[in-house]
Amino acid sequence: MESKIWLSSPHMSGKEQSYVNNAFETNWIAPLGPHVNGFESDIQNYLKQDTQVAALSSGTSAIHLGLILLNVGLGDEVICQSKTFSASANPIAYQGATPIFVDSEKDTWNICPEQLEIAIKDRISKGKKPKAIISVHLYGMPYKVDEVHKIAKAYSIPVLEDSAEALGSTYKSIKCGTFGDISILSFNGNKIITTSGGGALVTKDIKIKEKAVFLATQARDKAVEYLHSSIGYNYRLSNVLAGIGRGQMEVLDDRVAARRANYEHYKNSFRNIEEIKFVDEPEGYYSNRWLSCILTPSEEIREGIRTSLDALNIETRPLWKPMHQQPVFKDAPKYLNGVSDDLFKKGLCLPSGSNLTDIELNRVTSAIKTYFRA
Known part of the structure; x- marks a missing residue:
């Protein structure tokens, strides 16, 4: 039997090792440190558009925090592209909300603007205006950004842009991962670049980034003792994995x-x-x-x-x-x-x-x- 040809395996460049070695040499092993900050800056510099980036443990955690930051909660409805991986939809259920699935169009295989508007109108007629729209760049192909965001704006519904598969893709020369009210990236082992496991939340509002980091680090309030007035999560990326990401960003x-x-x-x-x-x-x-x-x-x-x-x-x-x-x-x-x-x-x-x-x-x-x- 000949050797296995994988669908999409990790691809290290050799540049990652120096960053990882540095993390060990300086004992920055925890889910904070200079490589986390540096990785966030690397992504921001790549995406441009005045983005702010929070490095997280996965793309799924980024979607989950994105929904929280968009105030999605128990009993709400969230429109989600049906043609996608389950990680796009599962966080809706984490929040006790209901996913409303919308079909694709043939040009890009992504969410169909026509069906999207039909869904919004119908949910509103039923007394349930959707709290958010999750739109995905499937297999790296950008969705119909202008059409989707025009509809979202007309009904005042925020867009959570799932760019897990689309780092490096562009729409009208603008990088994917910068179009949503909140956007997310994934650095899972099979993605275009990887941190083994990892992801990021992208926003243009520094306060949203700060709130995302706060929630991702167990929502610990500023106090001498461990004080918590909000539910938090263990979603921050480790400094070691961020070091891998910094090497991957170079290639x-x-x-x-x-x-x-x-x-x-x-x-x-x-x-x-x-x-x-x-x-x-x-x-x-x-x-x-x-x-x-x-x-x-x-x-x-x-x-x-x-x-x-x-x-x-x-x-x-x-x-x-x-x-x-x-x-x-x-x-x-x-x-x-x-x-x-x-x-x-x-x-x-x-x-x-x-x-x-x-x-x-x-x-x-x-x-x-x-x-x-x-």
């Missing part, structure tokens, strides 16, 4: 370039296979191509490709199963047009790591071409 642009090169390799390799389609970037969109995804004519063909590659020790995965199909959210309200269901049936994520070799890429493309010749 972020290279990682984006490598992932985009993977996508171009696949697109060029399959240009003569009519059964394989890709989602192109609309004008003004720039995707980091975190994962390279293809669309096939049917679930049968998708599964045929997936199982044939699995037999060759090549990892692939269907596109995210929509949240409205998940058993845990079976009773949640949903506003559907069929797009995300169709994408799930026909879509497949191909190996996309920035550390893929030419030999590995050719193994993947050769296996898929062989499937269609069989």
Whole structure:
């Protein structure tokens, strides 16, 4: 059996080790320290747009704190893109709120502005104006920022921008992760860069950042004794992991370039296979191509490709199963047009790591071409 080709594995540059060594040498091992501050500054300098960044233990914790900071609580409703990973939706339940799932559009696979407005109007007619909208840049492709935010502004509903998969992507030359009233990033092991586990909350309001850090460090009040007047969380990123992040930030642009090169390799390799389609970037969109995804004519063909590659020790995965199909959210309200269901049936994520070799890429493309010749 040939070596495993992973879907999206961590990719260290070698630059991380000096930061980690420094954390050990100076005994900054706790979830605070100079690398946490430095990592936040590195991200702020990269995103620009006068952002303020709070480094946290995960993208999920960032969404959770974002919802708290947007005053989402028991009995509230939050609109959430259905075509996403469960971490986008789970924090809604943490707050005792109800997710309202909205389907995708075909251009970017992200939240459909038309269905979004239908959902808002219907929830308002039922006496439940949504407290927030969670909109996701799926697989690094920006959502329809202008359309979504125009609707959100018209109904005075804040947007929590889930940019977990989109660090390095841009919309009209502005970095994703800067569009929301609150935005989040993820540095999980499979992301464009990683801190092993980690995430960040992004805002343009220093007071929101300070409140996020306060809540993320157990909401300890300023007092000699341990005094708490708010419920807090253990959500701060450690100085050691932040050191990894600082080394990763130095190679972020290279990682984006490598992932985009993977996508171009696949697109060029399959240009003569009519059964394989890709989602192109609309004008003004720039995707980091975190994962390279293809669309096939049917679930049968998708599964045929997936199982044939699995037999060759090549990892692939269907596109995210929509949240409205998940058993845990079976009773949640949903506003559907069929797009995300169709994408799930026909879509497949191909190996996309920035550390893929030419030999590995050719193994993947050769296996898929062989499937269609069989």
